[in-house]
Amino acid sequence: MPMLPASHDAIEAAGERLRAGRLVAFPTETVYGLGADATQGRAVAAIFEAKGRPRFNPLIVHVADLLAAERMAVFDARARTLATAFWPGPLTLVLPRRPEAGISDLATAGLDTIAVRVPAHPLALSLLAAAGRPIAAPSANRSGHVSPTTAAHVAADLGAQDILILDGGPTGIGVESTVLDVSDAEPVLLRPGGVTAEAIERVLGTRLGRRLHDDTRPASPGQLASHYAPRARVRLQAVSVVPGEALLAFGPDPPPAPGAFVNLSPSADLKEAAANLFAALRVLDASGAAVIAVMPIPETGLGEAINDRLRRAAAKR
Ligand code: TXA
Ligand code: MG
Numbered sequence: 001m002p003m004l005p006a007s008h009d010a011i012e013a014a015g016e017r018l019r020a021g022r023l024v025a026f027p028t029e030t031v032y033g034l035g036a037d038a039t040q041g042r043a044v045a046a047i048f049e050a051k052g053r054p055r056f057n058p059l060i061v062h063v064a065d066l067l068a069a070e071r072m073a074v075f076d077a078r079a080r081t082l083a084t085a086f087w088p089g090p091l092t093l094v095l096p097r098r099p100e101a102g103i104s105d106l107a108t109a110g111l112d113t114i115a116v117r118v119p120a121h122p123l124a125l126s127l128l129a130a131a132g133r134p135i136a137a138p139s140a141n142r143s144g145h146v147s148p149t150t151a152a153h154v155a156a157d158l159g160a161q162d163i164l165i166l167d168g169g170p171t172g173i174g175v176e177s178t179v180l181d182v183s184d185a186e187p188v189l190l191r192p193g194g195v196t197a198e199a200i201e202r203v204l205g206t207r208l209g210r211r212l213h214d215d216t217r218p219a220s221p222g223q224l225a226s227h228y229a230p231r232a233r234v235r236l237q238a239v240s241v242v243p244g245e246a247l248l249a250f251g252p253d254p255p256p257a258p259g260a261f262v263n264l265s266p267s268a269d270l271k272e273a274a275a276n277l278f279a280a281l282r283v284l285d286a287s288g289a290a291v292i293a294v295m296p297i298p299e300t301g302l303g304e305a306i307n308d309r310l311r312r313a314a315a316k317r
Contacts, residue, residue, distance in 0.1 A: 003151055003165040006123050010166060015130025017164055018043075023050060025140040025154045026127050027168035028119040030090045030176050030194050031147040031278070032154050033062070033137030034163065035127070041104040044136050048106070050161045053143040058109035059136040060092050060177070061116050064128045069093075069116045072101035072134065078204065079182045085203045088120035090177040090194025107136040113183045123168040139176060140165075144229055146278045146285075146313070149174050153282065174275035175305045180208070192305040194274075212308065230285035230292065234314035238293035246289035248280055250297050260287035270302040277306055281313065 004010040006027075014024045021043040024035045034050065036043035038061045048055055063069045066083045073095035075083065082093060097103070097114035108114050119125065128135060139147040140154045140163075148154045151167035178193035180200060188209040189197055197208055232246070239255060241247045246260035251268040254261070262280040264273035284292045294310055297303050 003155060003167055006126075006166045006168045011123070011126045011130050014127055014164055014166055015132070018127075018131040018133060018135065021046075023047065023161070023163045024127065025148075025151070025158065025163050025165040026124055026137075027121050027151075027166065027171050028062075028090075028124045028137075029121045029171060030119075030173045031149055031171055032140040032151065033119075033124070033135075034140035034154075034158065035062070035135040035137040037131065038104060038107050038134040038136035039102045041106050044104045044106045047136065047138065050158055050163065051138065051141070051143045053138065055106065056109050057138075057143075058111055058115060059107045059138050060179075061103060061107060061114060062119055062124065062128060062135045062137055063116060064125060065118055068134065069118065072098055072103050073114050073116050074098060076182075078187070081203060082180070082182065082200070083118075086195050086200075087118040088125065089118070090120070090173055091200070092117040092177045092179045092191075092193075094179065094181040094183055094190065096183050103134065104136070113181075115179065117177055121168065121171070123166060127166070146230060146281050147176060149275075149278045153279070156282075170275075170279075172275060174277055174279075175302070175309060178305070181211070192308045194302075194305070196301045197304060198301065229313055229315075230281050232285050232289055233291045234310065235291055235293045236310060236314050237296050239295070241293050244289065245291045245293045246284040246287050248284060248292055248294045250295045254295065260284050260289055264297075264306075270298070270300075270306065273297065274302045274306055277309060 018037050021040045036047050092115050094115045141157045149171045173194040176193045178195040179191035181188040186209050241257050247257035249263040264276045
């Protein structure tokens with residue numbers, strides 16, 4: 001489990017490693033990803049093994065630009081508008097896939113669609129350039145755990161695996177990309193994330209459909225209700241705290257907390273809260289508290305993604 005600060009040489013070595021079919025964890029603007037060359041089935045299989053991820057759950061393929069994305073997915077005018085508006089950035093588009101593009105069937109879990117995005121992190125873009133291949137990358141955590149926003153989080157979850165970790169410091173956005181299905185007539189939000197639903201609706205000039213919670217047969221298996229789970233039980237909409245509980249606070253007036261305490265944003269800034277969310281869950285979980293009590297967070301803007309992750313963390317396992 002070598003961990004390297006992201007120098008030019010480290011990025012070149014990581015690109016080499018990807019081409020050799022091995023795994024590299026790297027920062028994106030959202031969370032750290034666990035990357036493999038998306039064209040090599042064996043390499044992609046190693047991602048599923050390292051994470052303990054069910055194979056029916058497809059991966060996001062990361063590419064350097066729209067041109068590269070158009071080689072593996074069929075873009076209509078609407079998809080191109082979205083890519084132009086939000087790439088590079090935290091928007092993943094689910095589109096009809098081009099089977100001739102050579103992307104491993106395992107990456108798309110055998111679906112006739114593919115999830116693609118152009119990440120905005122300079123290190124991710126340098127790695128894509130160094131590898132010269134599309135990179136399949138889920139979040140670099142053990143399946144079902146909280147996503148990593150630092151290299152140390154990756155090491156804590158996957159440190160025992162044969163993975164090169166590129167350390168680029170903490171990620172800026174802190175929640176995963178928004179997953180939007182534009183493979184059909186109606187655009188459907190599968191996962192709220194770093195680009196707000198409102199921003200997408202403004203660009204498209206239409207309302208988004210939502211298909212967020214379908215446990216029986218998830219179209220986007222990140223929808224599995226028990227995803228993003230800390231060990232502790234999570235109690236939502238808490239207005240007070242009882243002994244034995246840790247407090248995940250939001251805003252200027254948290255209730256008194258007898259135990260472990262993190263405020264996601266004392267100024268009630270949703271951007272700051274998103275950036276702090278996963279690290280805060282890890283810290284409170286490590287405090288040993290049986291329950292993490294979570295204060296109410298507004299459902300607007302990035303609040304939709306934050307509350308989505310918190311509801312999953314609170315869902316029964
Ligand atoms: O911010 C992010 O998106 C991070 C960074 C590393 O890019 N990646 C990430 O990947 O969160 P992952 O695998 O943890 O989440 C990808 C989501 C999953 O919910 C998966 O089911 C969904 O995208 N997905 C992938 N391909 C899909 C497809 N063809 N149709 C529907 N959902 C798909
Ligand atoms: Mg994930």
